Amino acid sequence: MTNLDLDALVAIDVHTHVHADDHGHLTMDDELLDAAARYFKGEAPQPTVADIAEHYRALKMAAVVFTVDTEMATGHRPVSNEEIADAAAQFPDTLIPFGSIDPARGLSGVRAARRLVEDHGVRGFKFHPSIQAFEPNDRRVYPLYEEFQSLGVPALFHTGQTGIGAGLPGGRGIKLRYSDPMLVDDVAADFPDLTIILAHPSVPWADSSISIATHKANVYVDLSGWSPKYFPPQLVRAANTLLKHKVLFGSDFPLITPQRWLRDFDTLDIRDEVRPLIMKENAIRALGLRDA
Incomplete structure (x- = not known):
């Protein structure tokens, strides 16, 4: 249960990553973290849940926090969803916990989703199709979406380019095609009561995300993972007009800080x-926070 003072908050960042737990375990191996840091032209910080809470509380912002479960595809054990959610519960004025379940977990993943929501207060789930190596419209994943829809929690999908594996030989085997947002359009059509957030400007498929969010009432777009000065111009136009009620602030912290993102957003031609x-x-509407 969140304890957010929605009126007092300056902003809600719907996209922040927990890169480390309190025991020093990292969400990805060093090669992938270092490649991402080079891509984003920064360091590879490893914030815990408490670090993120401290950062955002000082900014008078709330943040959605999550890890990405890629163990079935990469063999790397993820940071625990339960630990993230239970740690976030210590900062209910600042943090909104999401979970992450690798679709390859099958029925055990479906059961875990309900347990995370009912027992640990998780309020949504994050997917990264390229790293998890699955097509979002694969019917074998549909029982998981059915569970989300039944639980009334949103699904957040990475779309488009990724800094994970960028610049490495073969991109470390990570395939961008899995993150084509048109694969998520099928999910949005087949689960009309499931709130879906398409993460990032979806380059090179920005037009697809704009079209999907315009067409599907249950689809939103977050603006994380890119400095606003690099946003495709058609995305800026849509955010000002057709999608003004469907676009969400997201940074991709810690690889992009909210301060850096907002500095560039301030110069953007947004009404x-x-x-x-x-x-x-x-974000209040997309995440159902008024009802929390």
């Missing part, structure tokens, strides 16, 4: 009346 929608109001 004054649209800015508060992007920064907070759209």
Whole structure:
């Protein structure tokens, strides 16, 4: 259960990563973390849940926190969903815990989803199809979506380019095609009561994400993973007009900090009346926070 003072918050960041647990275990191996840091032209910080809470509380922001479960595809044990959710519960004024379940876990993953929501207060789930190596519209994943829909929690899908594996030989085997947002369009059509968030500007498929979010009432777009100065111009136009109620602030912390993101967002040609929608109001609706 969250304890957010929604009126007092400056913003809600719907996309932040927990890279380490309190025991020093990392969400990815060093090669992938270092490649991501080079891609984002920064360091490879490893914040815990408490680190993220401290950072966002100082900014008077809330943050959605999650790891990415890629164990079945990479062999690397993820940071525990339960530990993240239980740690986030210590900061209910700041943090909104999401979980992550590798679809390859099958029925055990479906059961884990309900347990995470009912016993640990998880409020949504994150997928990274390219790293988890699955097609979002694979019918074998549908029981997991059915569980999310039944539980009333959203699904957040990485879309488009990824900094994970960038610049490595073969991209470390990570295939970008799994993160084509058109694969998620099938999911949105087949699960109309499931709230879906397409993460990132979806390059090179930005037009697809814009089209999907315009067509499907249950689909939103978050703006994380890219500095706003690099946003495709058609995305900026859509955020100002057709999608002004469907676009969400997200940073991709810690690889992009909210301070850096906001500094560039301030220079973007976004209408004054649209800015508060992007920064907070759209997320309140997408995440169902008024009912929390």
